[in-house]
Structure formats: structure tokens, C-alpha cells
Amino acid sequence: MKAILTWHSIDASGSVISTPPEVFAAQVDWLTSGRVRVVSLPNLVALPEQDDAVALTFDDGFANFATHAAPRLFDRGLAATLFVVTDRVGLTNDWGGYPEAGIPSLPLLGWSELGHLVEAGVDVGSHSRSHADLGILQGPKLADEVAGSAERIVAELGQRPRVFAYPYGTVSDAATHEVERVFEWACLADLRAVRSTDHRTRLPRIDMYYLRNLRTLDAWGSVTFQAYFAIRQALRGPRQRLRTTLRRRRMARPPAGGKSPA
Numbered sequence: 474m475k476a477i478l479t480w481h482s483i484d485a486s487g488s489v490i491s492t493p494p495e496v497f498a499a500q501v502d503w504l505t506s507g508r509v510r511v512v513s514l515p516n517l518v519a520l521p522e523q524d525d526a527v528a529l530t531f532d533d534g535f536a537n538f539a540t541h542a543a544p545r546l547f548d549r550g551l552a553a554t555l556f557v558v559t560d561r562v563g564l565t566n567d568w569g570g571y572p573e574a575g576i577p578s579l580p581l582l583g584w585s586e587l588g589h590l591v592e593a594g595v596d597v598g599s600h601s602r603s604h605a606d607l608g609i610l611q612g613p614k615l616a617d618e619v620a621g622s623a624e625r626i627v628a629e630l631g632q633r634p635r636v637f638a639y640p641y642g643t644v645s646d647a648a649t650h651e652v653e654r655v656f657e658w659a660c661l662a663d664l665r666a667v668r669s670t671d672h673r674t675r676l677p678r679i680d681m682y683y684l685r686n687l688r689t690l691d692a693w694g695s696v697t698f699q700a701y702f703a704i705r706q707a708l709r710g711p712r713q714r715l716r717t718t719l720r721r722r723r724m725a726r727p728p729a730g731g732k733s734p735a
């Protein structure tokens with residue numbers, strides 16, 4: 474079984490986007506125990522479906538990637554892709570101008586720190602310009618979020634990003650077409666293994682939030698493991714749709730002055 478794995482923030486807050494540092498350390502130990510091969514995302518896509526291999530990805534570009542994730546990855550010589558939100562680099566993850574319920578407001582890496590990470594071998598991909606919900610954008614706004622983010626990475630880091638991650642995992646045909654024009658691969662948030670039939674710009678990813686328990690990781694590739702994620706995906710569907718509806722409603726009516734709601 475081959476899969477793209479995702480983390481967001483490595484911190485101890487206990488939020489749904491957070492992996493505690495000691496859990497991350499244990500996950501990396503497991504990933505380097507010989508059970509699977511860790512390869513870059515482009516290399517993973519090229520491997521046969523039955524290979525036991527993973528690619529490591531990190532969304533949003535949190536500052537704690539540099540302090541808590543990168544040292545462990547470099548120690549083991551592991552490849553990773555870091556997806557950055559180009560207009561938010563050096564700021565925080567308060568995408569709509571204020572924090573989302575239950576999500577900690579955290580600092581994001583700046584361009585110079587990203588430059589050092591690129592020099593050290595980290596692959597920087599795009600996660601749009603503003604963490605926009607691409608599922609509802611069209612025309613120039615959509616193009617700006619996708620192509621505009623790639624241009625900014627070229628301008629700041631001197632290299633063209635090859636991989637894109639859709640914010641919130643939401644997508645439309647228009648978004649896929651735009652992403653196809655600019656990037657070689659793109660990732661969604663569907664919780665399953667990568668299949669040879671997957672479109673290059675609609676690749677699934679397994680969120681490591683669901684693999685905090687190492688016993689679940691030990692079942693890697695088994696029927697039990699695949700069933701666990703099929704159930705998670707099914708349960709997450711209605712909740713994700715509700716969150717998407719609420720977020721779109723909120724973004725349509727931003728609070729005056731962009732201040733945090735009481």
C-alpha cells in the first residue's frame with residue numbers, strides 16, 4: 474500500500490490540526506523502522522500500487538515545522554513537502570482574519586526560514602495564496618490563488634513548485650483544471666491509499682491525526698487498516714460538509730474590521 478501522509482502543526486494543544494511532538498517522534502520512528510519506504514511525493518506517484526511506501530507532507534507552513542519536524546526528518550534523511558500559503562507567509566493561520574473555533578492561532582514560517590529549509594532539501598509546494606476555498610472560486614480569482622501562489626514561490630525562493638494542496642480539501646472541476654495547468658501533482662484530503670487510477674491532481678492523503686495510536690500504524694496495509702480509514706472517511710463526510718457550509722456562510726459575511734467574534 475502506498476499513501477501520502479499529512480501533518481499540520483506539531484504542537485501540544487490537542488487540536489484537530491495538532492500532533493504532539495512526542496507522538497510525531499514516535500510516528501517518525503515507526504516510519505523509519507523498515508516497515509515502509511519513505512520517498513518524495515513525485516517518486517511515490519511513480520511506484521507500483523502494491524509497494525509499501527509513503528510520502529510525507531505538511532500543510533500550512535507552521536513555524537513549528539522548522540523547530541519540531543525538520544530536525545527529526547533531517548536526522549533520518551527523510552524527504553518532505555511543505556505546503557505554504559503564499560500571502561500568509563510570516564503571519565498566522567487566521568485565514569479569514571480571525572481564528573477558527575477549536576483551532577489555535579499559530580505563527581507561520583517566513584520566506585527567509587523557508588529559503589533555509591529549501592537549501593536543506595525540503596520541497597516547498599503551494600497551498601494557494603490566501604487559504605481560499607477553491608471549490609467556490611471561478612475565473613481570475615481562482616487563477617490568482619493557483620498560478621499567483623506559484624509565481625510568488627518562484628519570486629521568493631527561486632524555484633517553481635511542482636505540487637499543490639487544496640485548502641480544506643475542497644475542489645471543483647474548474648479548480649482541478651486550473652491546478653493542472655500550473656502544477657504536476659495536487660493533493661486532496663480523502664483518507665485512503667494512493668491508487669494507480671488516481672488523477673495526478675486529485676491525490677488522496679492520510680491525515681496523521683488518525684494515526685496517533687501506533688497500534689493502528691502497525692496494521693499498515695491490512696484490510697483492518699483500510700477499513701479503519703473507510704469508516705473515518707464516511708463519518709467525516711457529513712461533518713466536513715457542515716463545516717464547509719458554515720465556513721462559506723461566514724466568509725460571505727466577514728465581521729466588521731476583521732476582529733475576532735466574541
Ligand SMILES: [Zn+2]
Binds near residue numbers: 532604640641
Ligand atoms: Zn491548510
